[in-house]
Amino acid sequence: MSVRHLLAAAAAAPVLVQPVDAYTLTAGRLWSLVAALLGLVGVALGGLALARSAGRIGTGTGRRGAIVALAAGLACTVIGGLVVAAADGGPGTGYGIVGGYVDLVVGLIAMVLGGLVLARFRRKA
Structure with a gap:
Protein backbone atom coordinates (compact mmCIF):
# COMPACT_ATOMS: atom_id res chain seq x y z
CA MET A 1 0.00 0.00 0.00
CA SER A 2 1.19 3.46 -0.80
CA VAL A 3 1.23 6.38 1.56
CA ARG A 4 -1.60 7.98 -0.39
CA HIS A 5 -3.84 4.95 0.23
CA LEU A 6 -3.00 5.00 3.94
CA LEU A 7 -3.83 8.71 4.20
CA ALA A 8 -7.12 8.19 2.38
CA ALA A 9 -8.03 5.35 4.75
CA ALA A 10 -7.11 7.46 7.78
CA ALA A 11 -9.25 10.33 6.50
CA ALA A 12 -12.22 8.02 5.99
CA ALA A 13 -11.90 6.35 9.40
CA PRO A 14 -13.94 8.93 11.38
CA VAL A 15 -16.77 8.52 8.89
CA LEU A 16 -16.93 4.78 9.57
CA VAL A 17 -17.80 5.21 13.26
CA GLN A 18 -20.58 7.74 12.80
CA PRO A 19 -23.92 6.63 14.24
CA VAL A 20 -26.49 5.48 11.72
CA ASP A 21 -30.25 5.73 11.78
CA ALA A 22 -31.98 3.31 14.13
CA TYR A 23 -33.85 1.63 11.29
CA THR A 24 -30.94 1.28 8.87
CA LEU A 25 -30.16 -2.36 8.17
CA THR A 26 -26.38 -2.61 8.12
CA ALA A 27 -24.32 -5.74 7.52
CA GLY A 28 -23.67 -6.24 11.24
CA ARG A 29 -27.32 -5.87 12.08
CA LEU A 30 -28.27 -8.28 9.31
CA TRP A 31 -25.87 -10.96 10.58
CA SER A 32 -27.18 -10.44 14.12
CA LEU A 33 -30.74 -10.82 12.89
CA VAL A 34 -29.97 -13.99 10.93
CA ALA A 35 -28.21 -15.50 13.93
CA ALA A 36 -31.06 -14.55 16.25
CA LEU A 37 -33.61 -16.23 13.99
CA LEU A 38 -31.42 -19.32 13.83
CA GLY A 39 -31.08 -19.31 17.62
CA LEU A 40 -34.82 -18.92 18.13
CA VAL A 41 -35.42 -21.92 15.87
CA GLY A 42 -32.93 -23.83 18.02
CA VAL A 43 -34.69 -22.80 21.23
CA ALA A 44 -38.08 -23.81 19.83
CA LEU A 45 -36.83 -27.19 18.62
CA GLY A 46 -34.96 -27.77 21.87
CA GLY A 47 -38.07 -26.97 23.90
CA LEU A 48 -40.23 -29.28 21.80
CA ALA A 49 -37.64 -32.03 21.99
CA LEU A 50 -37.45 -31.62 25.76
CA ALA A 51 -41.21 -31.91 26.04
CA ARG A 52 -41.24 -34.99 23.79
CA SER A 53 -38.42 -36.67 25.68
CA ALA A 54 -40.44 -36.34 28.87
CA GLY A 55 -43.30 -38.17 27.15
CA ARG A 56 -45.75 -35.29 27.38
CA ILE A 57 -46.17 -34.67 23.66
CA GLY A 58 -46.25 -37.94 21.77
CA THR A 59 -43.12 -39.66 20.54
CA GLY A 60 -40.86 -39.15 17.61
CA THR A 61 -38.02 -36.82 16.75
CA GLY A 62 -36.81 -35.86 20.22
CA GLY A 89 -18.30 0.83 18.04
CA GLY A 90 -20.91 0.51 20.71
CA PRO A 91 -24.68 0.46 20.56
CA GLY A 92 -26.17 2.69 17.89
CA THR A 93 -23.20 2.64 15.53
CA GLY A 94 -24.76 0.07 13.19
CA TYR A 95 -22.32 -2.74 13.86
CA GLY A 96 -24.95 -4.99 15.43
CA ILE A 97 -23.17 -5.38 18.74
CA VAL A 98 -26.38 -5.49 20.80
CA GLY A 99 -27.77 -8.20 18.55
CA GLY A 100 -24.47 -10.05 18.82
CA TYR A 101 -24.77 -10.18 22.60
CA VAL A 102 -28.39 -11.32 22.30
CA ASP A 103 -27.22 -14.04 19.92
CA LEU A 104 -24.69 -15.26 22.46
CA VAL A 105 -27.42 -15.69 25.08
CA VAL A 106 -30.05 -17.21 22.76
CA GLY A 107 -27.50 -19.62 21.27
CA LEU A 108 -26.43 -20.72 24.73
CA ILE A 109 -30.04 -21.36 25.73
CA ALA A 110 -30.59 -23.47 22.59
CA MET A 111 -27.46 -25.50 23.31
CA VAL A 112 -28.48 -26.08 26.93
CA LEU A 113 -31.94 -27.28 25.89
CA GLY A 114 -30.47 -29.62 23.27
CA GLY A 115 -27.93 -30.92 25.78
CA LEU A 116 -30.63 -31.61 28.36
CA VAL A 117 -32.59 -33.68 25.86
CA LEU A 118 -29.54 -35.69 24.82
CA ALA A 119 -28.64 -36.30 28.46
CA ARG A 120 -32.17 -37.53 29.11
CA PHE A 121 -31.95 -39.92 26.15
CA ARG A 122 -28.62 -41.28 27.40
CA ARG A 123 -30.12 -42.01 30.82
CA LYS A 124 -33.00 -43.93 29.24
CA ALA A 125 -30.72 -46.07 27.09
Missing part, protein backbone atom coordinates in the same frame (compact mmCIF):
# COMPACT_ATOMS: atom_id res chain seq x y z
CA ARG A 63 -33.21 -36.84 19.62
CA ARG A 64 -33.12 -35.34 16.13
CA GLY A 65 -34.64 -32.11 17.43
CA ALA A 66 -32.03 -31.99 20.19
CA ILE A 67 -29.20 -32.35 17.70
CA VAL A 68 -30.66 -29.63 15.48
CA ALA A 69 -31.09 -27.39 18.55
CA LEU A 70 -27.45 -27.96 19.48
CA ALA A 71 -26.26 -27.17 15.95
CA ALA A 72 -28.47 -24.08 15.62
CA GLY A 73 -27.39 -22.85 19.04
CA LEU A 74 -23.74 -23.35 18.20
CA ALA A 75 -24.10 -21.52 14.88
CA CYS A 76 -25.99 -18.69 16.60
CA THR A 77 -23.33 -18.36 19.27
CA VAL A 78 -20.46 -18.40 16.78
CA ILE A 79 -22.07 -15.80 14.51
CA GLY A 80 -22.93 -13.64 17.52
CA GLY A 81 -19.36 -13.88 18.77
CA LEU A 82 -18.01 -12.90 15.36
CA VAL A 83 -20.35 -9.91 15.19
CA VAL A 84 -19.26 -8.76 18.66
CA ALA A 85 -15.59 -9.28 17.81
CA ALA A 86 -15.87 -7.36 14.53
CA ALA A 87 -17.81 -4.41 15.97
CA ASP A 88 -15.78 -1.22 16.10
Whole structure:
Protein backbone atom coordinates (compact mmCIF):
# COMPACT_ATOMS: atom_id res chain seq x y z
CA MET A 1 0.00 0.00 0.00
CA SER A 2 1.19 3.46 -0.80
CA VAL A 3 1.23 6.38 1.56
CA ARG A 4 -1.60 7.98 -0.39
CA HIS A 5 -3.84 4.95 0.23
CA LEU A 6 -3.00 5.00 3.94
CA LEU A 7 -3.83 8.71 4.20
CA ALA A 8 -7.12 8.19 2.38
CA ALA A 9 -8.03 5.35 4.75
CA ALA A 10 -7.11 7.46 7.78
CA ALA A 11 -9.25 10.33 6.50
CA ALA A 12 -12.22 8.02 5.99
CA ALA A 13 -11.90 6.35 9.40
CA PRO A 14 -13.94 8.93 11.38
CA VAL A 15 -16.77 8.52 8.89
CA LEU A 16 -16.93 4.78 9.57
CA VAL A 17 -17.80 5.21 13.26
CA GLN A 18 -20.58 7.74 12.80
CA PRO A 19 -23.92 6.63 14.24
CA VAL A 20 -26.49 5.48 11.72
CA ASP A 21 -30.25 5.73 11.78
CA ALA A 22 -31.98 3.31 14.13
CA TYR A 23 -33.85 1.63 11.29
CA THR A 24 -30.94 1.28 8.87
CA LEU A 25 -30.16 -2.36 8.17
CA THR A 26 -26.38 -2.61 8.12
CA ALA A 27 -24.32 -5.74 7.52
CA GLY A 28 -23.67 -6.24 11.24
CA ARG A 29 -27.32 -5.87 12.08
CA LEU A 30 -28.27 -8.28 9.31
CA TRP A 31 -25.87 -10.96 10.58
CA SER A 32 -27.18 -10.44 14.12
CA LEU A 33 -30.74 -10.82 12.89
CA VAL A 34 -29.97 -13.99 10.93
CA ALA A 35 -28.21 -15.50 13.93
CA ALA A 36 -31.06 -14.55 16.25
CA LEU A 37 -33.61 -16.23 13.99
CA LEU A 38 -31.42 -19.32 13.83
CA GLY A 39 -31.08 -19.31 17.62
CA LEU A 40 -34.82 -18.92 18.13
CA VAL A 41 -35.42 -21.92 15.87
CA GLY A 42 -32.93 -23.83 18.02
CA VAL A 43 -34.69 -22.80 21.23
CA ALA A 44 -38.08 -23.81 19.83
CA LEU A 45 -36.83 -27.19 18.62
CA GLY A 46 -34.96 -27.77 21.87
CA GLY A 47 -38.07 -26.97 23.90
CA LEU A 48 -40.23 -29.28 21.80
CA ALA A 49 -37.64 -32.03 21.99
CA LEU A 50 -37.45 -31.62 25.76
CA ALA A 51 -41.21 -31.91 26.04
CA ARG A 52 -41.24 -34.99 23.79
CA SER A 53 -38.42 -36.67 25.68
CA ALA A 54 -40.44 -36.34 28.87
CA GLY A 55 -43.30 -38.17 27.15
CA ARG A 56 -45.75 -35.29 27.38
CA ILE A 57 -46.17 -34.67 23.66
CA GLY A 58 -46.25 -37.94 21.77
CA THR A 59 -43.12 -39.66 20.54
CA GLY A 60 -40.86 -39.15 17.61
CA THR A 61 -38.02 -36.82 16.75
CA GLY A 62 -36.81 -35.86 20.22
CA ARG A 63 -33.21 -36.84 19.62
CA ARG A 64 -33.12 -35.34 16.13
CA GLY A 65 -34.64 -32.11 17.43
CA ALA A 66 -32.03 -31.99 20.19
CA ILE A 67 -29.20 -32.35 17.70
CA VAL A 68 -30.66 -29.63 15.48
CA ALA A 69 -31.09 -27.39 18.55
CA LEU A 70 -27.45 -27.96 19.48
CA ALA A 71 -26.26 -27.17 15.95
CA ALA A 72 -28.47 -24.08 15.62
CA GLY A 73 -27.39 -22.85 19.04
CA LEU A 74 -23.74 -23.35 18.20
CA ALA A 75 -24.10 -21.52 14.88
CA CYS A 76 -25.99 -18.69 16.60
CA THR A 77 -23.33 -18.36 19.27
CA VAL A 78 -20.46 -18.40 16.78
CA ILE A 79 -22.07 -15.80 14.51
CA GLY A 80 -22.93 -13.64 17.52
CA GLY A 81 -19.36 -13.88 18.77
CA LEU A 82 -18.01 -12.90 15.36
CA VAL A 83 -20.35 -9.91 15.19
CA VAL A 84 -19.26 -8.76 18.66
CA ALA A 85 -15.59 -9.28 17.81
CA ALA A 86 -15.87 -7.36 14.53
CA ALA A 87 -17.81 -4.41 15.97
CA ASP A 88 -15.78 -1.22 16.10
CA GLY A 89 -18.30 0.83 18.04
CA GLY A 90 -20.91 0.51 20.71
CA PRO A 91 -24.68 0.46 20.56
CA GLY A 92 -26.17 2.69 17.89
CA THR A 93 -23.20 2.64 15.53
CA GLY A 94 -24.76 0.07 13.19
CA TYR A 95 -22.32 -2.74 13.86
CA GLY A 96 -24.95 -4.99 15.43
CA ILE A 97 -23.17 -5.38 18.74
CA VAL A 98 -26.38 -5.49 20.80
CA GLY A 99 -27.77 -8.20 18.55
CA GLY A 100 -24.47 -10.05 18.82
CA TYR A 101 -24.77 -10.18 22.60
CA VAL A 102 -28.39 -11.32 22.30
CA ASP A 103 -27.22 -14.04 19.92
CA LEU A 104 -24.69 -15.26 22.46
CA VAL A 105 -27.42 -15.69 25.08
CA VAL A 106 -30.05 -17.21 22.76
CA GLY A 107 -27.50 -19.62 21.27
CA LEU A 108 -26.43 -20.72 24.73
CA ILE A 109 -30.04 -21.36 25.73
CA ALA A 110 -30.59 -23.47 22.59
CA MET A 111 -27.46 -25.50 23.31
CA VAL A 112 -28.48 -26.08 26.93
CA LEU A 113 -31.94 -27.28 25.89
CA GLY A 114 -30.47 -29.62 23.27
CA GLY A 115 -27.93 -30.92 25.78
CA LEU A 116 -30.63 -31.61 28.36
CA VAL A 117 -32.59 -33.68 25.86
CA LEU A 118 -29.54 -35.69 24.82
CA ALA A 119 -28.64 -36.30 28.46
CA ARG A 120 -32.17 -37.53 29.11
CA PHE A 121 -31.95 -39.92 26.15
CA ARG A 122 -28.62 -41.28 27.40
CA ARG A 123 -30.12 -42.01 30.82
CA LYS A 124 -33.00 -43.93 29.24
CA ALA A 125 -30.72 -46.07 27.09
